[in-house]
Each structure stands twice: as structure tokens, then as C-alpha cells.
Amino acid sequence: MTDQRPTHRATGTGPGRLLVAVYGILALAATARGVYQVSTKLDEAPVAYLLSLASGVVYVVATFALATDRRRLAWVTVGIETVGVLVVGTLSLVDVGEFPDQTVWSGFGRGYGYVPLVLPFLGLWWLWTTGRTRTDGEAPEAAQHLG
């Protein structure tokens, strides 16, 4: 189910590299944090810490999907992040009880410079753009030698 379409620009090339790179960094940060929280102090705030780990895993899958041009998987995972950051961001402001500690999505990603809030929208935009522009219509960027 790789659903690759050769008429579409691959999601992991050109500007998509930056998106994949930032996704990768966030995936690393969120997963590492989640693993650390769950393994050391799960009983303090189970909901927040399990959510933290789950969000990290979603970022890992999204990074993989964007890097390898798996468009459907990318749509689903980036979509989950969009919903996640909006819902958890709102809940964390309203109900402090369930989220006593920070996750990547708390306060709309405040702890990460609001990158978790901006990134999914950039991701959705990039998926939409690469999905509709055919590469034959635009001049490809010239490849340079490493030298």
C-alpha cells in the first residue's frame, strides 16, 4: 500500500526535506521525552505521559511517511497531529487536572516554540501542494555536485 503516484512530486524532496527534517527532530524529541516519562514516573500523570509517548510515535510514523512518499499514511498521521495539538492544546488550558505535566501538545506546543502547532498545517499544505502540482509543468531544481 505504498500508493505512489509518479505524476506527483515526491513528498520527501526539495522543500519537503526541511519538513521531514523538522518532523524528524520533533519525533525524536517527543518520543525520547515520552519514553523517559513513561519509564520513570508513569504513576504521576499516566494520561499525559502515555499521550506524550503516543504523540511521539505518531510523529515518527509521519516522518517515515513523508520521507518515503507514502501519501495516504502521511495524510492520516499529519491529520492526527492537527487534531491532537488542537484538542490537547485546548484541554490543557481548560482542564489542568488531566494534564498536570507537559506533553508536546500542551498549550498548543508552547514548550516547543509552537512548532507542534505550525508543523501539521505546513504538512497538510505540503501534501496538498505536492498532490496537485504535476512535476512536468515546473522546472526541476538543478542538482549540484557535492564537490
Next chain:
Amino acid sequence: MIVPLALLVVLLCVVLAGWAAWFVVRDRAVVLRQLWGGAVVESVLVVQAVVAAVLAATDPPAGLSGGLFWGYVVTQAVVLPFAAAWAFAERTRWSSVVLLVAALTVAFLEYRLLQIWGTV
């Protein structure tokens, strides 16, 4: 943590980031010399990790969270190699953008390392 060593890491990262930013402006892909620059940063990171390991074993700061600290050490070490791999795969200016972001990330992680160690 040895503060001069941390400052050296940040300084090298800022220089590498500036070099990459210049390449972004000039619409150029990463060149091999920049990857050697990244290798210099990595070697300083290795030295720093050894120093931190010795300090942690002999005279650890009060309340140091070992798992958190070493997690950051490992994370910091893998960022630039990934950017280097991209430099080979993406031969456009976007590899320079990725190197720029990677270098700034390593510098930021250095700051977090100092925080976790309790220096700042």
C-alpha cells in the same frame, strides 16, 4: 559540564549554521567541506561526552537526571549525521536549509544539556 567546551560547541555550530545560511542565500547545495565542519563538531561532542562521563562518575552534580542527560547526549550526536546523509541525497539548496536547521538544533541541545546538568 565544562563551560568552555560547551561554548566551543555552540560557537562551531553557529559558524556552521552561518556557512549553511550563506549557501541557502546563494542557492547552493551542501559541499563536502561543510560536512568536514560537521565532523569537527561531532568530534568535540565526543570529547564532551567523555568528559561528562568522567565527571558524572567522579563528581556528579546534585540531582542530575542521568537518563535525561544521556538521552540528550545521544540525540545531539545523531542530528548532524542525518543532515550529512541528506546532503548526499538532496543536491539542491534544500540540503543547505537542512544543515542550517541541524546546526542550530545541536546548539540548542547544548543549551539544554547545560540546563539539565545544572550549570545554567
